[in-house]
Amino acid sequence: MSDYLPTAPYRGTRDFLPAEMSVRQQVFGRLYEVAESRGFLRYDGPVLESAEIYEAKSGREIADLQLYTLTDRGGRRLALRPEMTPSVARIIAGNASTLQFPVRWYCHVNCHRYERPQRGRVREHWQINADIFGSDSVNADIEILGVVHDMMAAVGATRDMYVLRANDRVLLEAILTRIVGIPEERVRDVSGLIDRWEKAPRDQVRADAAELGLDDAQFDRLEAALKAGEDVLPELPADVLERSNLAAIMRSDAKDLVTYDPLIVRAFEYYTSTVFEVFDRDPANNRSLFGGGRYDDLTGLFSGQRIPGVGFGMGDVTLFDFLGTHGLLPEPRPEADVAVIPVSDDLLAPARGVATDLRKAGWRATTPIEVRKLGKEIARADKAGARAIVIIGPAEWAEGNVTVRDMASGDQRTVPAESAARAVSDLADHP
Amino acid sequence: MSDYLPTAPYRGTRDFLPAEMSVRQQVFGRLYEVAESRGFLRYDGPVLESAEIYEAKSGREIADLQLYTLTDRGGRRLALRPEMTPSVARIIAGNASTLQFPVRWYCHVNCHRYERPQRGRVREHWQINADIFGSDSVNADIEILGVVHDMMAAVGATRDMYVLRANDRVLLEAILTRIVGIPEERVRDVSGLIDRWEKAPRDQVRADAAELGLDDAQFDRLEAALKAGEDVLPELPADVLERSNLAAIMRSDAKDLVTYDPLIVRAFEYYTSTVFEVFDRDPANNRSLFGGGRYDDLTGLFSGQRIPGVGFGMGDVTLFDFLGTHGLLPEPRPEADVAVIPVSDDLLAPARGVATDLRKAGWRATTPIEVRKLGKEIARADKAGARAIVIIGPAEWAEGNVTVRDMASGDQRTVPAESAARAVSDLADHP
Numbered sequence: 001m002s003d004y005l006p007t008a009p010y011r012g013t014r015d016f017l018p019a020e021m022s023v024r025q026q027v028f029g030r031l032y033e034v035a036e037s038r039g040f041l042r043y044d045g046p047v048l049e050s051a052e053i054y055e056a057k058s059g060r061e062i063a064d065l066q067l068y069t070l071t072d073r074g075g076r077r078l079a080l081r082p083e084m085t086p087s088v089a090r091i092i093a094g095n096a097s098t099l100q101f102p103v104r105w106y107c108h109v110n111c112h113r114y115e116r117p118q119r120g121r122v123r124e125h126w127q128i129n130a131d132i133f134g135s136d137s138v139n140a141d142i143e144i145l146g147v148v149h150d151m152m153a154a155v156g157a158t159r160d161m162y163v164l165r166a167n168d169r170v171l172l173e174a175i176l177t178r179i180v181g182i183p184e185e186r187v188r189d190v191s192g193l194i195d196r197w198e199k200a201p202r203d204q205v206r207a208d209a210a211e212l213g214l215d216d217a218q219f220d221r222l223e224a225a226l227k228a229g230e231d232v233l234p235e236l237p238a239d240v241l242e243r244s245n246l247a248a249i250m251r252s253d254a255k256d257l258v259t260y261d262p263l264i265v266r267a268f269e270y271y272t273s274t275v276f277e278v279f280d281r282d283p284a285n286n287r288s289l290f291g292g293g294r295y296d297d298l299t300g301l302f303s304g305q306r307i308p309g310v311g312f313g314m315g316d317v318t319l320f321d322f323l324g325t326h327g328l329l330p331e332p333r334p335e336a337d338v339a340v341i342p343v344s345d346d347l348l349a350p351a352r353g354v355a356t357d358l359r360k361a362g363w364r365a366t367t368p369i370e371v372r373k374l375g376k377e378i379a380r381a382d383k384a385g386a387r388a389i390v391i392i393g394p395a396e397w398a399e400g401n402v403t404v405r406d407m408a409s410g411d412q413r414t415v416p417a418e419s420a421a422r423a424v425s426d427l428a429d430h431p
Numbered sequence: 432m433s434d435y436l437p438t439a440p441y442r443g444t445r446d447f448l449p450a451e452m453s454v455r456q457q458v459f460g461r462l463y464e465v466a467e468s469r470g471f472l473r474y475d476g477p478v479l480e481s482a483e484i485y486e487a488k489s490g491r492e493i494a495d496l497q498l499y500t501l502t503d504r505g506g507r508r509l510a511l512r513p514e515m516t517p518s519v520a521r522i523i524a525g526n527a528s529t530l531q532f533p534v535r536w537y538c539h540v541n542c543h544r545y546e547r548p549q550r551g552r553v554r555e556h557w558q559i560n561a562d563i564f565g566s567d568s569v570n571a572d573i574e575i576l577g578v579v580h581d582m583m584a585a586v587g588a589t590r591d592m593y594v595l596r597a598n599d600r601v602l603l604e605a606i607l608t609r610i611v612g613i614p615e616e617r618v619r620d621v622s623g624l625i626d627r628w629e630k631a632p633r634d635q636v637r638a639d640a641a642e643l644g645l646d647d648a649q650f651d652r653l654e655a656a657l658k659a660g661e662d663v664l665p666e667l668p669a670d671v672l673e674r675s676n677l678a679a680i681m682r683s684d685a686k687d688l689v690t691y692d693p694l695i696v697r698a699f700e701y702y703t704s705t706v707f708e709v710f711d712r713d714p715a716n717n718r719s720l721f722g723g724g725r726y727d728d729l730t731g732l733f734s735g736q737r738i739p740g741v742g743f744g745m746g747d748v749t750l751f752d753f754l755g756t757h758g759l760l761p762e763p764r765p766e767a768d769v770a771v772i773p774v775s776d777d778l779l780a781p782a783r784g785v786a787t788d789l790r791k792a793g794w795r796a797t798t799p800i801e802v803r804k805l806g807k808e809i810a811r812a813d814k815a816g817a818r819a820i821v822i823i824g825p826a827e828w829a830e831g832n833v834t835v836r837d838m839a840s841g842d843q844r845t846v847p848a849e850s851a852a853r854a855v856s857d858l859a860d861h862p
Contacts, residue, residue, distance in 0.1 A: 017522070
């Protein structure tokens, strides 16, 4: 056979070999622990969803350009989920009668988007989502922001490494309509302009603003408001500040959770008030890592019951870039704790028995698949990170004994086979 | 709005709500532990694969009828992986130069097949795969069979609940060609007939056999051989028994791992010798739960290097049916260990502080999203399975104290806020 199939994964998707997978498992394991430590419950849902749930609410970029769609043999139009929020809104709406709101839920799922592969962008990524459904209270926003900071701390990040920038569409709309003087129906388009504010040249932004009907005075007022940061808030009417959860957070003892930034918009159309993004502060990686917000109408696609939600999605690609930039990636876990090594093929059966005893005592213990020279197996055990080896040799085994060796010190002793697990534990306790 | 989008997941796929997800997490967690206790390393790969890797080897049923395919915007023909074996063969072949064979790998992935939904069949299922690559040794087969039995034991199954039936295509081919007298080129078709042997009426089987060119004497010899079980083996030439890993297992101290059954064929075309399936022994659920085997040529699709493999895939649907049938499903985990309950809204901030202390001490601790009457919150904590509550009341808090209550006994005591975590630990230690 001369032409083989390619071994590379489909463009923009990734294989995770064991060393990398071990790093991922450790990082995600810490994130799961944070979620569970706050009473968030894990859920899951399908990769395939009805295509229409994205076309309704996810924003034009995703629905038109990034969605992987297919039609099943029954003619049903499906999509590979590009994000989890519409799915969880569907699940919440469908099970609302049996849930005791508010609920705290999290998941860890793979999502697909047809992206042009580049740094920080892939076609299949894994994301953690954490959401609270069924509460308008600012406490829900505070809880979600707390999860974000706890997760960052759990992977080793300190507050000097990142900043959580937050905005509120309630505030943004009031700035646009009441301070800048933009009509309601233009709020969405001008919000899109603000989303591009820092990415496009100023002349371009000004030209785009003019095209949206902003005169020079309006543009200047908009620019001034966006630059003012928190100082713009006192200019807003009391009823607006009253309706804004973000303004409430900034008045409370939880104000350190956020840095107000009127430039934070987020592309998803379903957000209704709080929106936030976490940015890397490292100049070499100064970009948005992930974000979230409050989406009070999303379950409305699926039922007439109003169930407000607030949450975020944290994708693996930007997170692992951040961890790499800041030297926070953990080491892969050693492959096994103990290698049980028979010196000849006929001693493999007793080696299996000793390994079984070790496993019962809680050790990860291997036996060789192919029995090779003792030196080779010891080198392999060392490379695999084993803390101890148990050697099954013919003379010792004839008397029911095995040799337990500490890999760090090289110390070894011969013990009855049934004491091997105890001997390994003694080594580990007194290294 | 009068017409809402449906809340049901796409037909044949499933939503997992938290209670069910907790059960799944516990069961799969035990399976991961078994794999890791034997030095198997976890890996992962993409949902989307090039469609051609299934068309080459997975068998006609999957490629023609069950594959979800799509074409990306670049014209590339893709499939949602229907199983993991071709993917892992691709990954192994692509990374062979950096791997130290033999390797033990496992994964837990979602796979898609366009099935007619019915009991035990869904369109998206989750499966654990465990494989050893790079060894022809019978020790690899024994290790894989050991993983199967350890996994069954880890979820609470005893040997009377299931049977592991094994066959070897080396033995089957020898029975067909040397005992029944079937030409080599008919072995595959007759194997397919054997796969249907117990499912179709005998007359139908006989008619199908005739169509494949078997005369009456051949059919009778085939039927006798299939009924003979182990007794057929002595009739086979020594060189065949020598080449069969299954025959070697049956001669060894590992023979209890398998029950020889010449009717086990398995539909996948890539198997080359050992094949096995685990069957439920319960008469109400007497069916194949999962299976695997040895596939010595699969990486040959991707490279010229021969890398033999042996392994199995365990799908969640049949596994959970089995666990349900035998009463082995664990209870969902309680939502939290401790509920910290402020009696009024202004005490929520100190409640958050106490909850943070509890989390640092390793407890899963919640604070309410919406502060309600104490009785309601206590009822909710009880329902959530909390073992303790910490009540933040105004009089106690004014003196820096909180009340810790054991939910089982109702005993409570007032302690300084900074001792709350200690007090909860004391309750848990002395229930």
